[in-house]
Amino acid sequence: MVWKILLRSHGNDRGSQSVDMIGTWPLTGGKVRDGLSYFLIGLVLHACSNGTDATSTPAASPPEREQTSLAAPLPARAAPRYADGQVILDRVPGELGYWGPASVTSMIEKGIKVAMNGQGLLDNLDDADKVAPFQPWALALYRYRQGNGLKDDPAQACISPAGPRHLHTPGGFRIIQDQNYNRVYILFGGGNRNWRVIYLDGRSAPDPEEVVGTYYGHSTGHWEGDTLVVESSGFNARFWFSNGGLPHTEALRLTERFSRPDYHTLKYEVTIDDPFTYTRPWTSEWTVEWVEGGDIQEKFCER
Amino acid sequence: MSESSIKLIFTVFLLSTLINDIVAQEGFPVDGSWRGGWGLAGGKQTPVVLVMKWDGEKIGGLINPGPESIEFKSAILTPETWMVHIEAADRDGIPIIIDGRLHDIGSYNRSIAGTWNQDGLENTFAITRE
Numbered sequence: 197m198v199w200k201i202l203l204r205s206h207g208n209d210r211g212s213q214s215v216d217m218i219g220t221w222p223l224t225g226g227k228v229r230d231g232l233s234y235f236l237i238g239l240v241l242h243a244c245s246n247g248t249d250a251t252s253t254p255a256a257s258p259p260e261r262e263q264t265s266l267a268a269p270l271p272a273r274a275a276p277r278y279a280d281g282q283v284i285l286d287r288v289p290g291e292l293g294y295w296g297p298a299s300v301t302s303m304i305e306k307g308i309k310v311a312m313n314g315q316g317l318l319d320n321l322d323d324a325d326k327v328a329p330f331q332p333w334a335l336a337l338y339r340y341r342q343g344n345g346l347k348d349d350p351a352q353a354c355i356s357p358a359g360p361r362h363l364h365t366p367g368g369f370r371i372i373q374d375q376n377y378n379r380v381y382i383l384f385g386g387g388n389r390n391w392r393v394i395y396l397d398g399r400s401a402p403d404p405e406e407v408v409g410t411y412y413g414h415s416t417g418h419w420e421g422d423t424l425v426v427e428s429s430g431f432n433a434r435f436w437f438s439n440g441g442l443p444h445t446e447a448l449r450l451t452e453r454f455s456r457p458d459y460h461t462l463k464y465e466v467t468i469d470d471p472f473t474y475t476r477p478w479t480s481e482w483t484v485e486w487v488e489g490g491d492i493q494e495k496f497c498e499r
Numbered sequence: 500m501s502e503s504s505i506k507l508i509f510t511v512f513l514l515s516t517l518i519n520d521i522v523a524q525e526g527f528p529v530d531g532s533w534r535g536g537w538g539l540a541g542g543k544q545t546p547v548v549l550v551m552k553w554d555g556e557k558i559g560g561l562i563n564p565g566p567e568s569i570e571f572k573s574a575i576l577t578p579e580t581w582m583v584h585i586e587a588a589d590r591d592g593i594p595i596i597i598d599g600r601l602h603d604i605g606s607y608n609r610s611i612a613g614t615w616n617q618d619g620l621e622n623t624f625a626i627t628r629e
Contacts, residue, residue, distance in 0.1 A: 332578050332579075333527060333528070333576055333578040335578070336578030336579065336581070337528060337578070337604070340604055340605065341605065344605065347605065348605030348606070350525060433525050433526035433527075433530075434525055435525060436525060443525070443526055443527075444525075444526055445526035445527055445530075445553065445555075446526070447555065471555050472526070472527065472553060472554070472555040473526065473527075
């Protein structure tokens with residue numbers, strides 16, 4: 197029997213420095229059929245991961261009893277809703293939880309398959325032009341950043357992972373719906389314990405000629421059925437808006453779509469419109485997993 | 500207040516506004532305010548400030564922004580080689596041709612070094628982004 201082990205560290209929060217370690221662990225003989233052995237293996241693996249997080253996914257299905265103790269599949273559960281029927285994108289009263297691991301760790305155009313590691317570093321640099329519809333200068337800069345191993349990442353200088361990047365970096369986040377003020381707040385465990393405000397009160401975006409660009413920009417949103425649609429602009433260009441070094445300019449505009457198809461899943465889709473950097477708008481998407489029973493932790497980047 | 504003082508205040512204000520607006524860019528690599536000098540190799544260098552801004556289609560810019568600034572006629576970045584080519588004309592209409600290569604692109608204080616051709620003379624040229 198071979199087990200594939202995924203150890204995910206959320207301990208170091210310097211931008212893209214999450215660590216995913218995947219290894220295969222041969223387990224043989226009758227011992228593995230013993231529930232106690234599974235329990236002890238789980239304890240050891242948890243300790244090896246520095247007490248952060250450990251999930252084990254067996255390549256072959258173990259007996260049902262052991263599966264429950266180590267990697268129980270999450271039961272299907274509908275997304276929670278307020279009394280008025282609006283979907284809740286956060287925890288419900290009386291429960292703990294937050295949005296944690298993302299299904300991808302770097303943005304790439306929807307439908308494109310390119311191999312890259314957890315920091316967004318391409319396995320093959322020749323795949324660079326497949327990642328997004330770059331303008332020539334942007335492709336050259338992306339290749340430059342990739343070619344030097346992302347060593348110039350502003351996150352290394354504790355610049356927060358703003359833009360969509362904060363939704364696929366370690367630390368997790370929460371989405372707080374404030375129905376009194378018609379706003380949504382996104383609280384981030386990663387970066388520098390930052391937050392973001394999305395106004396749902398119908399206000400218009402500021403004049404791009406007047407606005408001073410910021411890391412999170414200015415966001416307005418509205419609901420389309422069960423999907424929160426957010427328009428953002430007014431970004432500065434002092435950060436990387438994705439792991440892997442995708443460039444952007446102050447002309448960046450984002451259209452984000454948040455939905456919760458079930459209790460444990462957040463679906464995120466973002467359309468990037470930056471005509472200074474890309475030849476056309478393009479879309480990326482990923483899902484984020486709900487972590488039950490926990491909370492985002494206080495973390496600050498230190499150099 | 501004298502006319503020269505007003506000009507000085509205006510120039511400082513204009514410069515500070517431009518610099519605050521475009522400092523610390525991670526986007527288009529030549530965006531920003533650059534300071535350095537040009538002159539004959541080994542000789543006295545003439546101080547110069549260049550401000551450049553990408554609008555999605557072309558690079559706009561000024562040489563020595565202020566009351567006597569010179570606007571670029573054209574500027575091109577060749578990303579394959581990171582070469583920058585700038586054409587302008589001084590206040591007497593004498594062509595200025597600047598060719599330089601971007602160095603240390605990932606650095607906040609990246610630089611451009613190359614040649615500055617003016618009035619039939621080829622000078623060296625080096626600027627650093629502020």
